[in-house]
Amino acid sequence: MACDISVVVPVYKTGAYLPRCVESLVRQSVGAPEIILVDDGSPDDSGRVCDALAERYPTVRVLHKENDGVAMARYDGVRAATKKYVTFVDSDDFVDGEFLARLSGAITAFGADCACCGYREYFEDKDAYGEEKYISDEDCCLDAAETFNTMFFEKKCFATVCCKLFLTERIREIEPMRLRLGEDSYVCIEYFLESEKIAHLNYAGLSYRQRADSAVHSAVGAGRFDYVRLYDALEADFYEKCPAALPAFRNKFIEDNFVTYLALDGKTEEERRMRAHILDNVRKYRRDVMTDPRAEKRTRIACLLSFFGLGVVAGVYRLRAGAK
Numbered sequence: 315m316a317c318d319i320s321v322v323v324p325v326y327k328t329g330a331y332l333p334r335c336v337e338s339l340v341r342q343s344v345g346a347p348e349i350i351l352v353d354d355g356s357p358d359d360s361g362r363v364c365d366a367l368a369e370r371y372p373t374v375r376v377l378h379k380e381n382d383g384v385a386m387a388r389y390d391g392v393r394a395a396t397k398k399y400v401t402f403v404d405s406d407d408f409v410d411g412e413f414l415a416r417l418s419g420a421i422t423a424f425g426a427d428c429a430c431c432g433y434r435e436y437f438e439d440k441d442a443y444g445e446e447k448y449i450s451d452e453d454c455c456l457d458a459a460e461t462f463n464t465m466f467f468e469k470k471c472f473a474t475v476c477c478k479l480f481l482t483e484r485i486r487e488i489e490p491m492r493l494r495l496g497e498d499s500y501v502c503i504e505y506f507l508e509s510e511k512i513a514h515l516n517y518a519g520l521s522y523r524q525r526a527d528s529a530v531h532s533a534v535g536a537g538r539f540d541y542v543r544l545y546d547a548l549e550a551d552f553y554e555k556c557p558a559a560l561p562a563f564r565n566k567f568i569e570d571n572f573v574t575y576l577a578l579d580g581k582t583e584e585e586r587r588m589r590a591h592i593l594d595n596v597r598k599y600r601r602d603v604m605t606d607p608r609a610e611k612r613t614r615i616a617c618l619l620s621f622f623g624l625g626v627v628a629g630v631y632r633l634r635a636g637a638k
Contacts, residue, residue: 317345318398319414320482322391323405324352324384329360331406331523336367336374338408344415346373350391351405355381360405385490385497388475392486400482402475402498406523407436413519417479420513424455427509429479430471432518443521448472450514459558461512466562467608470514473499477520480505491547495540503548507555538577539588541570542595564599565609571595572616575624589624596620 321339325332332351340346351368353361353376361378368374377394379387388402399418403409413431420429435444450470465471475485475498484505491500506512545567552563571592578585578592596617603609604617619627 317342317347317414319344319347319418319479320391320395320397320400321347321349321414322352322388322395322400322402323349324354324387324391324402325360325364325405326354326356326381326384326387327358327360328405329356329358329363332360332363333367335403335405335408336371338410338413339403340371340373341411342409342414343411344418346371347414348395348397349374350394351376352387352391353378354384354387355379383492383494383497385492385501388498388501389490392482395482395486398482399479400485401479403520404476404523407433407476407520408523409520414479416515416517416519420453420515421479424511424513426455426511426513427481427484428505429513429515431477431515431520432472433477433520433522434518436521436523438523444524446518448477449518450516452516453514455511455513457511458506458509458556459562461506461509461514462556462559462562463608464514466566473502475502478502484508491544493540493544494537496544497540500544500547504551507551535577535579536582536585536588538574542574542588542592545570546595561602561606561608564602565606565613568596568599568603568617569610569613572613572624572627576628593624596624 323335336349339349349371351364351374353364364376368376375394377390379390392400401417417429417431420426432447432449434446437444448469448471456464461471465473485501488501488504490497493500549567552560575589575592578589580586580589600617600620604614616627619630
């Protein structure tokens with residue numbers, strides 16, 4: 315069966331997980347997609363695993379490259395994709411047999427520019443599944459502003475390129491930021507800012523492997539400042555392309571600045587500069603977020619406390635964490 319979808323899978327030191335990922339993709343109900351494995355200069359045997367899978371499955375292609383980070387690995391994969399649609403799956407995750415059918419069916423049914431679903435947690439140490447996350451209450455189609463409300467206020471969609479199906483030609487035009495964290499959020503959000511219709515599904519089709527050594531789980535201290543850089547870079551585009559989504563953007567902007575501040579101890583000159591930058595950011599939007607009933611209660615409280623200094627915010631949140 316013909317399948318007009320490419321799947322880009324960045325690979326770095328995940329050879330042990332890759333066969334399950336690829337096998338889940340070649341067994342799709344809509345037929346096997348074009349699968350592009352991007353070996354991002356992995357120092358272990360992951361590159362050889364990629365080659366072995368390409369020999370086994372005719373729809374698998376391999377790109378070997380020098381290590382340049384997951385964002386550029388995905389971007390190189392998109393530039394090599396030949397199908398009308400493209401999605402991204404991390405090499406340690408896997409999908410169910412209806413994953414591509416549900417996403418492509420939603421694009422067709424709604425005439426959408428993109429389709430989004432959620433995921434379910436997979437705990438490898440227990441070989442067990444956790445809760446489903448980021449799923450819509452029902453299958454629906456929203457515009458960009460409504461999507462950002464769903465993403466940043468309601469937390470029923472998440473800013474990543476995984477669990478989404480895009481038009482290849484359009485996403486190929488978006489070059490990612492070079493960040494260790496949040497690099498795919500930039501691409502996803504920029505795509506949404508240019509979209510008129512975005513389909514959201516009441517469906518969790520991807521199994522997200524929980525690993526303690528993943529980049530997100532291992533990020534501490536100054537490493538989290540990438541999230542501040544991300545939303546700094548997006549600020550002007552929200553004003554220009556989707557002003558109706560500014561309240562949602564301001565809420566997310568404030569949240570990530572607060573979370574990053576809590577991760578910084580301010581012991582180095584670099585972290586003190588980061589803290590000063592965050593304080594400037596918080597001052598810009600705290601009144602708007604503090605008075606917005608859609609913002610989470612803890613975020614509104616943090617905005618109020620910030621008038622007494624971000625040190626007060628940090629102290630209260632650490633006291634609350636210690637009390638639990």
